[in-house]
Amino acid sequence: MRLTTRTNLAIRTLMFCAVNPHLTVRKSDIAAACNASENHLAQVVRTLGQHNFIDATRGRHGGLQLMRSPSEINIGAVFRVFEADLPFAECFSPANTCPLVDACWLRNAIHDAVEALYASLDKVRLSDLVEGNDGLTALLRFHAPPGCTRPGRDLPAGQGVASVEEAAARSPGRPA
Incomplete structure (x- = not known):
């Protein structure tokens, strides 16, 4: 059996979002980390959003985040969406x-x-793929370009972060 590129990209996208839980990530971030075409990734992102795996916000300050906890995302369900x-x-x-x-x-x-x-x-579950997987975290952890910061979305009001590293430090059990 051979998986389609779309299924492969869907799982990579979900893992990228799970490894960066307090950030709104962009397609370009995922495409760069996963060696994928942004155009192909756009189709995958649309389908993941339609099936409530991710929240995709369009526009200049838009991006992607998981809609559910990684422990609530069943990998079999993702495969069925893309392969069925x-x-x-x-x-x-x-x-x-x-x-x-x-x-x-x-x-x-x-x-x-x-x-x-x-x-x-x-x-x-998605959590089975990412939790404790330091190698994957090292590959998929978002690193902002020098001088660029991106605030976390799920932090309490007034507690925006100055850097991705601070967001990682606030996430229990996640190395920076």
Whole structure:
């Protein structure tokens, strides 16, 4: 089985947002960190927003944040959003032309394998992918360019942060 680029980018986007919980991140930040096209990422972001995984705000001060805690985001559900409409094999497509479809037992085996994959992914939460994963955090932690600051969104009023490092310091259990 091979995942689509869209599913791969969706998971990368969610991980980037989870690693940077007190920041509103931008598509360009994610694209740079994940070696992705911003145009392709825009399609993924739109779908993630439509399915309430992220809050995407447009405009100059816009960006992305998770709509739910990472522990509430089921990876199997994300995969289904991006993969469910794509038939795994021709025999699962409404446009199927395979003459063996009525007698082929491989179709049942493939169906069972795909369902087993989703059942396995249903056990995984976004938090399982990011919490305690120092290597991933080091790769995806947002670092503002020199002289540039971005305030955190979920901090109490009047407690904006001067830097990303301060936001990380305020996030328990997260290294700066």
